[in-house]
Amino acid sequence: MATSTSRWWALGALALCTLAIGLDSTVLSVALPTLAGDLHATTGDLQWITTSYLLVMAAALLPAGMLGDRFGRKRMLLGALVLFGAASVACAYAVSTGQLIAARAALGLGAAVLMPLTSAVLTVIFDAGERPKALTVWVTASALGIPLGPVVGGWLLDNFWWGSVFLINVPMVLAGLIAVLLWVPESHGDRARRFDPGGIVLSTAGLVALTYGVIEAGERGWADPRSLVTAVGGIAALALFLAWQRRARAPLVDLALFRSRAFTWGALLSTVAGFGMFGMLFALPQFFQAVGGSDALGTGLRLLPVIGGLLVGARIAGRLEPRLGAKAVVTAGLLLMAGGLFAGATTGPGTGYGFVAAWIAVAGAGLGFTMPPAMNAALGALSPERSGVGSGLIQAMRQVGGALGVTVLGTVLNGAYRDGVEVTGLSATAADAVRDSATAGVAVAEGLGDAALLESVRAAFTSGLDLSLVVAGAVAVAGAVLALLFLPARPAAPEPGAATRPPGSLPAPAESVP
Template identity: 50%
Template sequence: MTSLGSRRWWVLGALVVILLAVSLDLTALNVALPTLAAQLDAGTSALQWIVASYTLVSATLLIPAGLIGDRYGRKKTLLGGLALFLAGSVLATLVSSPAGLITARTLMGVGSAAITPLAMSVLLVVFPPEERPKALAAWTGASFLGLPLGPIIGGWLLDHFWWGSIFFINIPVSAVALVLGLVLIPESRSATAPRPDFAGLLLSTGGLIALVYGTIQEEDYGWSSPGVWGVMTAGAVALVAFVVWTRRVRHPLIDLRLFADRSFTGGLVPATLMTFAMFGVLFVGPQYFQAVLGTGPLGSGVRLLPLIGGLLVASRLSALLVKRLGARVTIAAGGLVMAGAMVAGATTNAGSGYGLAAAWLTVAGLGMGLMLPASMTAAMGALSAERAGVGSAVLMTVRLVGGAFGAAILGSLLSAGYRGHVDVAGLPPAAAEAARGGVGGGLAVAGRLHDPHLLHSARAAFTHGMDLTLLAGAGIMAAAAVLAVILLPRRGATDPLGNGQSTHEYASA
């Protein structure tokens, strides 16, 4: 350890740079969705896949990537992830179709799955215990910094360059991190790491992808189509098989016993539902700003700052409330605050301009900021030190899966609301089908035909679909609040694993 000397901080710099690139990429993409819809002729389903492909692949590979790194070498796996993320970013700047971009995003998701857990593992190996708090603080700061910078940087790039510029920024950052990693990061592995459960990986990944695919395709083909219900049934069967397999295999991909703990599940479920709803807001918000309010990409990114600001402010307050009231009350309060904000958003969007949108986005961010730290405190407080690594990986995985389903399900609801209300009467069949494909298609057809009626109809139809999406999200957050009350033990209950600490005390330690 001491032979690393001051190189440790260069290693940390490389890890922070790549984490910042990953977090910037995730948030910057949201402001690009309207641009992608227009320039790549991408309908709502294509936009859903552009978001969900990255998130779903990253989520399902997160745990096996960590196990592969532990067994075969953390440096090799991390650098392999960096190389894949770099290759995906290069491909994303070169493609000219939604299918090509979905492929690139999938590749980037595979790389991200290796980067996140292995970078943390390398950090813990490189830094001695007395220096880890500083290193972890820098690591956490990079992830938080990506939240406000992503929409702003992404919007500025889209205002000045072509749509692929939001991915081009990843290339020099990833390349620098890759070189620094090759030179500075030492190789390490675990002598006791089990062989990854590849059968469980195939069953879980296949099942989740099938369910997301069916959800997105339902809008185009309907529930009666075998291509929808057949695929979703196959996905459900694969997930049931995954649970059965996991109960029988010696070293499962996920330890299902974690979910039997009320504190762990009571923290995990609200956090996952919050991520579900948040991905829905981030999916529809930038499109509303650009398509309905007429802002540019940079303006759209700036208009998301109230949401992020509310989240950052309330995350500081959350720890104090957990200490005074307990995680149970704090999570439930955050869920109700977020639900109320989304109801307000659904009832004030049409013709209200940005002022009221900024208000409800701020309140929604406050609800998120109250919920997320408290949920993590509750879940992680149920774990012993030996199970903290596995538990945190499961938390991240399930939350990311929730985000993928949020973009898929709420995006499909948005599309259904739009298609059912846009007025295409009198348009040629090809133009009518293009207008029904999404608000971007409707605006493009209206501009091409100089049709102010269609322009107004497309904007009104999108607003209707967004209202449905926000109301559904409000219902989900109200359910999250109720489930937090039902699942979490009352304040003062000790860790069920017998550690004798409250959930807050353990998480704070």
């Protein structure tokens, strides 16, 4: 049984795990322009380097949650940390985009186990009264990667080679291993739950095909038959997955979870928030470097207002939610995020940093308003016995939102950039390089001493950024409407059958191992 003190130490261990994931998710953002040069990566390659991590993570979250419930959450956490550390080393020493994409996929697999099981353990060791505070710490630890990743990564890129940005995961992993061993209690959920091979295959195939089709559409155009067929095939596979889950004797996803409005809409709205934020973080570092001329460290420092806004937003939301309810706070948060994104859509090549800092801070505050209350609404509807698979489903939806945010908004940005950049008079090789990415376009323009081309590259990229922010803002507005219509005002009671336990205790002995 976890004591009052030990469960807060356990929270610190779980926060270290999520900090490592958050750090890895954003440290790459400042390295994208460097990778474009050193590894000769196209915009499509950069999207795959980012999306392979998110996609594998999303595809593996569901079985990871189930495996944690069955074999023990602490045991799975320790194994995932080892995999995460080894994959980080593989990323650091990759010598091609293909190797880096593969190593990032392995990194995503480790993260896929860490994310649902850390939140599942929170559901087990904290009661409804303390869970919002614990969840705010957990979300904040993950969010700290937003500034720490770019700032630390920027300093490393300015002083070492790009692989060093992945090696910073190693000390985090070692600290996490020690902390989990010392303070996280072992716990189980439904240990009799069987595997669902059909569900795993269909969900993975659908997610991979859908994301690949969207990325290819950005490279080849939306009228490209192969891209459309692949994307539609992915949607069809996901539809088959849902149909299979209704029939399967031991489904990968228990669709009965969606009978709870709090679970359904809390998970969906946190997904909407992730869509806009991941898409924004994919584009902003390239804007700061290609358009603003910042180095990697300067780019990281320029992203700090995002976390500042998030921390302020989360603190205010934590005070308002008990009085106003989740519906009002989440709706306000999504509208605040939309306001920041729409303001950002007026950014031009010559816009000063003060304006950019203001709108990204507002967008970050909107995320802080939205994410903890939405997550608490969803987790509060889960019993401890189903916390692993339920948390896996929540995290899978969030990561799908992040992957689609990078993919869809990256595709919108790339399409607008390619259509807007002026390459008349350039050789075929130079023109192709300019169209590949804004980073390559700036390098070509500076190499040729062509001021007009440089201006065209920066204007075209900014135009693409603005269009992608309009799309992200529209999605946030749609989320606010859905929150207002469907999200319950107050957290839901746990599922029927959940045992009442004193704060910090674990489930009955049959479901836990001290």
